[in-house]
Amino acid sequence: MNILLTGGCGYIGSHTAISLVNAGYDLILLDNFSNSETCVIDRIQKIAGKPIIFVEGDLRDSNLVSKTLKDNNIRGVIHFAGLKAVGESVKNPIDYFDNNVQCSISLLQAMIKNNIKKIVFSSSATVYGIPQYLPYDENHPTSAINPYGRTKLHIEEMLKDLANSDPEWTSIVLRYFNPVGAHKSGNLGEAPKGIPSNLMPYLVQVASGYLGALNIFGSDYGTRDGTGERDYIHVTDLAEGHVAALQFMFREQGWHAINLGTGKSTSVLELVHTFEKVTNKKIPLNLTSRRAGDLPAYFAKVSKAKNLLNWEAKLNLEDMCLSAWQSRKISIHE
Template identity: 60%
Template sequence: MNILLTGGTGYIGSHTAVALGQSGHEVTLLDNLSNSDTAVIDRIAQIIGKRPSFVHGDVRDTALVRELIKVHSIDAVVHFAGLKAVGESVAHPVDYYANNVQGTVSLLQAMQAESVKSLIFSSSATVYGVPQYLPYDEDHPTRAINPYGRTKLHVEEILHDVAQSDASWRVACLRYFNPVGAHESGLIGESPRGIPNNLMPFIAQVAIGMRSELQVFGDDYPTPDGTGVRDYIHVMDLAEGHVAALDYLNGRPGWSAINLGTGQGYSVLEVMQAFERANGCAIPYAIAPRRSGDLAAYYASAEQAHKLLGWSAKRSLDEMCASTWRYYQTGV
């Protein structure tokens, strides 16, 4: 199949491009490069042995998206493009609604005009909000508590309405938990601009000497060691989940929401200790006050992904840590 990946040079997009390419699909990457670099295209080519098509542009440019769908004979779209930092979304909600919601509407207009009606959406566990029970399963009420999460939830609702209006649409909303790690080659991984919003790249930057210590936000949560617990999933497991979802959508009209997680929660200190163990590094850290809006713990029920997609996460926390360190040692 010919697959369009919006946000295709980003962290998850680039790893999914590899997984799709290695599964025999032709990929076209669309990205405005606001949080990525074209160097990743060469690295993808090194891994899969073929350079993917790349278009520099914004998903909000409906005419451009229509044109590339036609030129590249696109059969399905995987939609990653969007902003993703919770704190930034609180400070700049208009930017988040413009990028994440308006961008999706533009994409849908282009797809509809070109009669391409198969879509995988990069959603998030943030749609659930404060846990009413754990693990989160797909029946858990959705009640996002910040603008970022609300943009994801609004897009899910839009996609549900689209699928309800036209039985030929095939839509899967994949609710990610906490993607970490890098491709085993060390060629692609997560290298955020500025101060990382996520734990693993922050730990890696401390390990490699870019930062003096890890700040652990809160050690008084009702968790085994007092630090926040999250469901960390290796980015290549996540990428392979998209390949499985694409196969699942083939011939299955309608809308689905599916968690992609491991079903296992790890605390901040457990992740830090795993990184030290996997890579022989010492990670200096300091306890800082809790961040506003952080949850004590959340993790997935991954049963639906196994049942519907035949997919489950395979890679361990130690593999997540080792692959991250391998990527940082390449000099990113």
């Protein structure tokens, strides 16, 4: 069965591609390489052990997307493509609405034209905003606190309206928590362009000597050790969650929001100490002031994913840290 992955050469898309090939799906990847490299295609093919169809282009080109859907007899779409840096979205909000919301409109128009009504969408825990209670369950009120989060909420709501307008639509909105780690081969990983804005790739660059020290933004929160707590999930577990979501999508209808996390919170210091233990590297730290917009702590309620998808995360924090470190040769752009 042919599935289109938008943004399929990015961090989560490339790992999901491996899990989907292993599960027997045929894939078409579409990417404009705004945040990935062409060499990822070879890496995916090498690990998957088979050729993958790839289309270079921008999702806002609805004619290209429509042609790709038609020529490849696509049955369903996983929509990863988007910009994802919160700080950048505050500085350039219109770029985020253009790239994230406009991309999604263009994709959905092309899907409607080709009568394809099955989509899995990469959303984020950021749509929950300031926690009214924890763990966040899927019924927690949504209220994004930055432009990035608002683009995710807009897209979620468009998908809900679409599902309400036509019962043949199925939209699975996956709300990711904090994906980290890399494929066990060490040949795929998180390879952001420029200075990483996420914790794990930053840690890897400090441990490799490319960056001097890790800045910890806030050590006076009311958390276990004063640093922020997040629900880190291994990207391989997340990838497997997409296989389960796709199977669910083809047997269900309507709009469904589902958390993908581990249900456990880990502080920045706990993550750093685990990283130091598995890599045998000492990480220099700078404890600095809190960053505007950061939440003290949040983590997922994961029972809906278990009940609906029969999926749960299996890998632990040591697996996450070790795999991120083992992929350093491909995740650092020199």
